[in-house]
Amino acid sequence: MRLLVVEDERKLAQVLAAALEAEHYKVVVAPTGEDGFFRASSETFDLVVLDLMLPGRSGFEILQALRQRHLQTPVMILTARDGVEDRVLGLDLGADDYLVKPFAIPELLARIRALLRRGRPSEILRLKAADLELDLVTHRAVRGDRLLDLTVREFELLEYLLRHQGHLVSREMLAREVWREPRRATPLDNVIDVQMTRLRKKVDTDPGERLIHTVRGVGFVLREGEP
Amino acid sequence: MTTRWSTASICVRLTGWYTVVLFLMLVAYATASFVAVRHEFLEQLDDQLHDDFETAEGSLAPMPDGRIAWSRDRHHDPDSDEDRGSDVWSASGEPIYRSGASSALPPVALAAASTQARYESIVANGHRWRTLTGTSLVGGRAVVLRVSRSEDRLRGQLREVLTVLVFGLPLIVVLAGGGGYVLARRALAPIDHLAADARRITAERLHERVSVPNQHDEIGRLAAVINDTFARLESSFEQLRRFTADASHELRTPLSVIRGIGEVGLGEARTPAEYKEAMGSMLEEVDRLTNLVDTLLRLSYGDAGTVRLSREAIDLGQLAHDVVSSLGILAEERGQRLEVEVAVGLSVMGDRLVLREAITNVVDNAIKYSPQASTIDIRVRADGNQAFLTVADEGAGIAPEHRERIFDRFFRLDEARSRDSGGAGLGLAIAKWAVEVNGGHISAEAGATGGSIFRIVLPIGTAPVREHHEHATQRIGGHA
Numbered sequence: 136m137r138l139l140v141v142e143d144e145r146k147l148a149q150v151l152a153a154a155l156e157a158e159h160y161k162v163v164v165a166p167t168g169e170d171g172f173f174r175a176s177s178e179t180f181d182l183v184v185l186d187l188m189l190p191g192r193s194g195f196e197i198l199q200a201l202r203q204r205h206l207q208t209p210v211m212i213l214t215a216r217d218g219v220e221d222r223v224l225g226l227d228l229g230a231d232d233y234l235v236k237p238f239a240i241p242e243l244l245a246r247i248r249a250l251l252r253r254g255r256p257s258e259i260l261r262l263k264a265a266d267l268e269l270d271l272v273t274h275r276a277v278r279g280d281r282l283l284d285l286t287v288r289e290f291e292l293l294e295y296l297l298r299h300q301g302h303l304v305s306r307e308m309l310a311r312e313v314w315r316e317p318r319r320a321t322p323l324d325n326v327i328d329v330q331m332t333r334l335r336k337k338v339d340t341d342p343g344e345r346l347i348h349t350v351r352g353v354g355f356v357l358r359e360g361e362p
Numbered sequence: 363m364t365t366r367w368s369t370a371s372i373c374v375r376l377t378g379w380y381t382v383v384l385f386l387m388l389v390a391y392a393t394a395s396f397v398a399v400r401h402e403f404l405e406q407l408d409d410q411l412h413d414d415f416e417t418a419e420g421s422l423a424p425m426p427d428g429r430i431a432w433s434r435d436r437h438h439d440p441d442s443d444e445d446r447g448s449d450v451w452s453a454s455g456e457p458i459y460r461s462g463a464s465s466a467l468p469p470v471a472l473a474a475a476s477t478q479a480r481y482e483s484i485v486a487n488g489h490r491w492r493t494l495t496g497t498s499l500v501g502g503r504a505v506v507l508r509v510s511r512s513e514d515r516l517r518g519q520l521r522e523v524l525t526v527l528v529f530g531l532p533l534i535v536v537l538a539g540g541g542g543y544v545l546a547r548r549a550l551a552p553i554d555h556l557a558a559d560a561r562r563i564t565a566e567r568l569h570e571r572v573s574v575p576n577q578h579d580e581i582g583r584l585a586a587v588i589n590d591t592f593a594r595l596e597s598s599f600e601q602l603r604r605f606t607a608d609a610s611h612e613l614r615t616p617l618s619v620i621r622g623i624g625e626v627g628l629g630e631a632r633t634p635a636e637y638k639e640a641m642g643s644m645l646e647e648v649d650r651l652t653n654l655v656d657t658l659l660r661l662s663y664g665d666a667g668t669v670r671l672s673r674e675a676i677d678l679g680q681l682a683h684d685v686v687s688s689l690g691i692l693a694e695e696r697g698q699r700l701e702v703e704v705a706v707g708l709s710v711m712g713d714r715l716v717l718r719e720a721i722t723n724v725v726d727n728a729i730k731y732s733p734q735a736s737t738i739d740i741r742v743r744a745d746g747n748q749a750f751l752t753v754a755d756e757g758a759g760i761a762p763e764h765r766e767r768i769f770d771r772f773f774r775l776d777e778a779r780s781r782d783s784g785g786a787g788l789g790l791a792i793a794k795w796a797v798e799v800n801g802g803h804i805s806a807e808a809g810a811t812g813g814s815i816f817r818i819v820l821p822i823g824t825a826p827v828r829e830h831h832e833h834a835t836q837r838i839g840g841h842a
Contacts, residue, residue, distance in 0.1 A: 237652055314688070317715060321653065321789065322689060322726035329691050351638075352645025 136251065137161045139180040141171030141197065142213070143189050151184065154240045155247075168192030175201055180208055182250060184243075187214040187225070195228060202229040209250040213238070241303035241354060248302075262297040265344055265359045269297055278338060288313070289334045296347065296357035305354040331355060376546045381539035388534060392527040399523055403516050404492075408481055411494040414509040415479065418448045422459075424501025432459045445512040453497075453504045470495060470508050489514055552581040560588055568596040601770065608772035612654055612786050616647040623647075650786075657788045661771065664795045671713040671799060675823045678749050679704030679742045681714070685721045686740060689729060697735040700725075704742035710749050711823035712800035720796035720804070721751065723789040724816045728755040731775075732813070744822060751818040759814045765806045769794040 138160045142148040145166065152162045163180070165171035168191035175183055175197055183201070187194035198210055212225045212233040225233050231253075232246050262269040266279045274290060276283040285293065291313050296304060309327050310319040331347070339345045348356050370378075425431045430450065449460040451470050467486050479496030490513040498507045552575060559572035571592060574585040627640040663669050686700050693700045710717075728738045736756040743750050760768055760775065767773050772787040797804040802820035809815050 237648075318719075319653075320719065320722070322692070322722050325692055325726075326689060329695050333691075351642025352647075352649060353642070 136181045137163065137179070138182050138184065138247075139163050139165060139171070139174055139178075140184045141165045141168070141175070141189065141194065142184070142186045143167060144186070150240070151243075154244065158244055168194070168197060172197045172200060175206075175208070176204060182209045182211065182247060184211045184213065184247070185230070187212055187216070195224065198225070198228045198230055209253070211243075211247060211250060239305040239307055239353070241305045242308050244302060245299060245304070245308060259298075262294065262300075264297055264300050264346055264357060267297070267338065267346055269294055279341065279343065281341070283337050285334070285337060288330060289337070292330060292334055293338065296355065299357070301356070301358045303350060303353055303356050308354070371550075373543065373546045373550050376550075377539055377543040380542045380546075381535060384538050384542075385531075385535045388531050392531055396520075396524060396527060400520055403520060407492050407511060407513070407516055408494070411481065411492060411509055411511055414446065414448065414511070415494050415496060415507065418450075418507055418509050419498050422450065422498065422500045422505070422507070424503070428501075430458050430500050430503065430505060432461065445515065446510060448507070448509045451506040451508070453506065458505060467491060467493070467508075467510060470506050483513065484510075490517065553584075556581065556585055556588065560592075563592060565599065568592060568599055605771050608787075609658065612772060613651065616651045616654075619647045620644050654786050654788075657786070657792065661788070661791065661795060664799065669799070671716060673711055674714060675709045676712055676714050676717060678708050678710050678751060678820070679706060681718055682721060682740055682742050682751060685718060685725055689722065689725055692726070693729050693738065696729065696732075698729060698732055699737045700729075700740065701737055702740045704740075705744055708742060708744050708749050709823045710800075710802075710820040712802075712820065716796045717800055717820075720793040720818065723793040723796075724753050724804075724818065727789055728753050728757070728816070731755065732757040747822050749820045749822050751820070752815055754809050754813060754815045756809075756811075756813040759808055759812055760806055762808070768806055769804065 136159075138155055140148060140151050140155070140162055142151060142164065143166055148164045148166060152164055155162045163174065163178075165174050168189035171185070171189065172192050174180075185194045185197060189197075194212060194214075198212075201208065201210065209231045210229065212230045213236060214222075214225070214233060215236040222233055231250055234243055234246065260271050262271065268277045269290075270276075271294065276285050276290060276293060292309070295309065295313050299308075306324055306327050307319050310316045310323050314323060314327070316323055331349075335347050339347055344359065346357050346359065348358065350356055421433050422430055423433050432450070447461050447465070447467070449467070449470070450458040452458055455469070457469070466489075467484060479494055482493045482495060484491045484493055491510045492513050493508055493510040495506065495508045497504055499505075555575075556572055563570045563572070571589045572585050574582050574589070576582045577586060623640050623644050627637065632640070660669075682702060682704055686702050690700055725738070725740065732738055732755040738756075739752075739754040741750075741752045741754075764773075764775060768775070769790050771791040773791075774787040794804050797818050797820070800820060802818060804816065804818050807815050807817065
């Protein structure tokens with residue numbers, strides 16, 4: 136998978152490249168709008184990460200040019216402006232998703248995975264990690280031979296963690312995807328933490344392997360084996 | 363001219379207008395008086411001529427020889443007066459008799475003479491004469507009789523009157539204008555004092571006030587209004603100053619923590635676990651900063667009025683239930699009970715997300731500051747055309763002097779505790795903004811049995827029923 140990152144802020148470009156490379160993507164960084172425009176129109180990429188405010192050519196122009204040439208490469212927009220107009224304009228011009236700075240890297244990675252997966256629907260009925268198994272049809276969760284008694288919210292939370300197995304999940308992602316709140320707020324953060332503690336008690340009680348881990352300052356991850 | 367006029371002081375303009383109006387009124391008055399006097403004088407002259415005519419008629423007598431003679435009047439002698447005269451003409455136009463000043467006059471135009479007596483003004487030798495011409499029968503013979511009086515005296519009198527009017531009028535106007543100016547100056551002087559007072563009060567001296575000479579007159583009321591404005595200005599300045607101080611404190615604290623951790627972490631070689639710990643700690647602070655910046659930006663968008671809000675009918679009871687079911691887990695952790703009692707089907711108009719946030723923050727606040735195992739009472743009810751949502755807790759309560767400030771940005775009752783519970787003291791500020799932007803009002807008061815009660819008042823929605831239904835179906839559809 137080849138990804139193009141058009142980002143003029145050098146440090147951010149480095150961080151993005153490092154994060155994406157850690158996920159085993161091949162990353163090309165374009166530090167200016169002109170360079171990004173040239174590469175996006177002359178080379179083939181599986182996905183483009185595009186900063187909106189760029190010297191030379193703005194992200195909007197690159198996006199517009201891309202779409203006019205009927206290149207269907209998925210585009211992920213990064214912007215520091217969270218004005219509704221900006222988002223609508225970006226999505227109208229054919230962007231596939233956007234993130235407002237400062238965003239969490241785990242969230243960016245999750246979104247990119249989702250964009251790359253798109254078009255290849257996979258109806259998953261069963262999620263597994265070690266001896267934890269979730270049946271999405273019957274809504275049953277089993278750890279080893281023990282049936283877990285989960286609330287609806289806890290089940291959804293566990294399902295989300297399992298779907299992002301091995302990847303970091305931030306509180307923003309949980310707030311939006313599991314609690315379906317448009318905005319993360321302090322009360323909700325506390326709710327998420329409490330809910331996670333409870334879920335953990337139910338999933339990781341046995342002396343067996345711990346699956347749900349807290350990553351300080353970032354969020355949570357469900358993974359087999361110690362990180 | 364126009365600009366100079368509009369920049370002139372009120373005093374000058376007032377005097378100007380006053381003088382112009384007075385002048386125009388006086389001119390009209392003088393003109394009318396003059397016309398009336400003149401009319402009266404002319405009428406008098408004509409009356410005198412009429413008398414003269416009758417006298418002259420009586421003085422004419424037929425002589426035995428058939429001529430007509432002028433018998434001398436015993437009352438007055440027309441010849442003695444230079445200013446008047448009378449002449450008699452035969453029907454054929456021969457002069458029969460001319461007396462006094464009438465010799466200076468042209469002969470009577472017989473054609474114009476008729477049986478009807480006629481007044482006429484004649485100019486002769488540079489003098490104006492007023493005449494009355496008529497026919498008269500003397501001894502069976504028709505004669506034309508003309509009496510005349512000079513208009514010179516009358517003109518002289520009229521000229522005198524005119525002189526008095528023309529020279530007196532500007533004098534009066536000037537005097538009145540001067541008087542008016544002085545009066546206007548005196549009336550407006552307090553405003554100048556007020557302006558001088560107000561100018562003295564600058565950003566650094568906002569605690570000062572203008573003096574109120576008499577609080578019951580117009581100037582006094584103006585001064586009171588100005589003082590009121592200064593009071594509000596002072597309080598906003600104070601609020602802004604406090605906000606800036608608090609904001610810099612809240613923003614700088616996480617920054618110094620991040621910096622400190624980085625500096626200490628790189629100071630000497632650490633184990634990977636220690637580095638992990640340091641980075642996690644830094645990220646926590648970054649998270650706090652991000653949250654803070656987001657909230658501050660939202661509040662400042664709110665202040666600038668650039669937040670776009672939707673307006674829909676919202677079931678307030680349903681919204682309260684939503685919030686409680688979302689935050690219930692926090693209360694559960696602390697062994698608190700959330701009791702909800704709502705009026706069914708009570709809808710208000712507003713932005714659902716924004717209102718939900720307000721209720722969330724108030725309920726979260728109650729959970730945070732209530733003791734373990736206490737009860738938090740949430741009620742929604744209607745009263746008149748207002749909907750009330752109250753959140754009553756059994757916490758320590760809020761001192762009366764803090765009840766207003768509790769909604770201020772960064773205001774905290776307990777500095778030490780709040781940072782650990784995660785808030786920056788902006789939750790209630792956001793709630794206040796969220797309620798007010800939806801046309802409501804939020805307040806805090808003491809509970810009947812201790813604790814405090816937060817009260818959100820919103821106008822009851824007047825959405826058309828149809829719209830409400832559409833909305834309801836949409837919501838149900840969304841859930842399914």
